[in-house]
Amino acid sequence: MVLAQLGGSISRALAQMSNATVIDEKVLNDCLNEISRALLQADVQFKMVRDMQTNIKRIVNLEALAAGTNKRRIMQQAVFTELCNMLDPGKPSFTPKKGKPSVVMFVGLQGSGKTTTCTKYAYYHQRKGFKPALVCADTFRAGAFDQLKQNATKAKIPFYGSYMESDPVKIAVEGVERFKKENCDLIIVDTSGRHKQEAALFEEMRQVSEATKPDLVIFVMDSSIGQAAFDQAQAFKQSASVGAVIITKMDGHAKGGGALSAVAATKSPVIFIGTGEHIDEFEVFDVKPFVSCLLGMGDWSGFMDKIHEVVPTDQQPELLQKLSEGSFTLRLMYEQFQNILKMGPIGQVFSMLPGFSAELMPKGHEKESQAKIKRYMTMMDSMTDAELDSTNPKLMTESRIIRTARGSGRPVRDVMDMLEEYKRLAKIWGKMKGLKIPKKGEMSALSRNMNVQHMSKVLPPQMLKQIGGMGGLQSLMKQMGSKEMSGMFGGMGGDR
C-alpha cells in the first residue's frame, strides 16, 4: 500500500510545524497546505481536502498551538478527527439478521472484484452462522457464472445461475425465490459489470433491483482507481440506492484515499475491504485504525494510546515487552479480555484495544459480545499453562480442542471460534514485534500527553482558560505529576 508514503508526508509536515519557533497563521497554513498536497496525491477528492482544511482551521486554536508543547499531536488529532468524520457517514448500513431472509445486491464495474467479493461476503457470514446463497445475475460476461459456481462450490455455498437464460432479471427473481423457499437467510445477487459506466449497465441494475427489492445494495470499488472514485461511486449511487461500499484490492498499490471519496459520494459506509484474492482475505472495515494507518500514526502511536486507555498502568510495561518479543499468547488475550470486562458496560467503552472492536464487539451487540468474551474465557480456563503461554496455535491439536470443549462444557465449534479469534488478534498485535520500548521517562511523558488531552476535554472551558489553555495545563501537570491531577479532576464527567 502506498499509504505509508502519505503517512510519511504528513508526519514531515507536522514535524516542520512543531520545529518552528513561533506558530503563526503562516506556519499553520504551510503545514495544512503540505497535508492537503499529500492527501490529494493519495487520491482524496479535491473538494474534500479543501473542506477539511477549512474545518481544521476552525477547530485548531492558534493560541493553544503556540502555547502547547505538543503541537504536532494537536494537529495530528485534528486531521485524524476530520478524516474519521469523512469516512463516517453518520448512519450504519443495513446488517442482515440470522434467520430472517435478506437480499443483498452487489454492483460495480467489470473487474472491480465483484464476483470474488460476493463469495467472500457469503463465506464471512456463513462462518458467523448464516445460511447464505449466491445468485449469478451476470449474463453479460461469459464465464461469470462459471467463476461464481467454482467459488461457491469451494466454499460449500448454494448457488443459482443459468448458461442459457440471457435475461438477468429473470435469473435474479428465480434465484431469490428459490433460496427464500429453501430458508436461506442471506441471498446475494451478483449483477453484471461493464468496463465503464454506461446507460445499459445502469438500466439493467435498476431492473434487477426493482424485481428483487434488495434490503441492501453494495457498491464494490477497486481501490486503485484513484481520483475517479468519487464520480464512479456517485454514478452508481444515482442509479441504484447504494447502502454500503466494499473496497477491494487494498493489498495492492492502491493509495487508499479513494475510500474517502466513495463514502462521500454515496453517503454510505465502507463495511469491508478486500485484501487478497483468497476467500478469507476480507476484513471488516473499521474507520479509526484505517485513518491511523492513512496518517502513518498507525501502528505505534495509535496503538500506544489504546494501551494507555485500556490496560492498567502496572501491566503496560510487561505487555509491551511481550509484544516487542512477538509473543502474543492466549494468556495475553485472556488478560486483555479481563481488562475490557472490568471497564464496565461495553457499550460505554468508546475505544477498544486494537482489533478488539469491530469483529469481536460490533456496535449494537454489546450484550452478546460480553457473553462471547466470557465464553472464550471459560474455555481458556480449561487450557493448560503451556497452551496459554505458547504462541504456536498448532499446540491445540484436535484432541486438545476436544478436551478443552469437554472441560468447559462448550461445543468444539466454540473452541475453534475462540482459536480463530486468537489468530486474528495475534496477527494484528504481532505487528508490534520488534518495537522499541520507550524508556521510563519517555513513557511517562506519553501518559502525560494523554492525560493533558483528556483533561482538556473534561475541564469546563472557563477553567481551562484560567489555567492558560493547553499550554498552561501541560506545564501544570508537569509540575504536579499527572497522577495527582487525574485524581483531583477525576469524576468530573468526561467525553466518554
Ligand SMILES: Nc1nc2c(ncn2[C@@H]2O[C@H](COP(=O)(O)OP(=O)(O)OP(=O)(O)O)[C@@H](O)[C@H]2O)c(=O)[nH]1
Ligand atoms: N489482490 C486482490 N485481487 C482481488 C481482490 N478482489 C478481487 N480480486 C481479483 O480481481 C480480479 C477481478 O475480480 P472479479 O471478481 O472477477 O471481478 P468482477 O467485478 O466480478 O468482474 P465482472 O464479473 O466482470 O464484473 C480477479 O482476478 C480477482 O481475483 C482483492 O481484494 N485483492
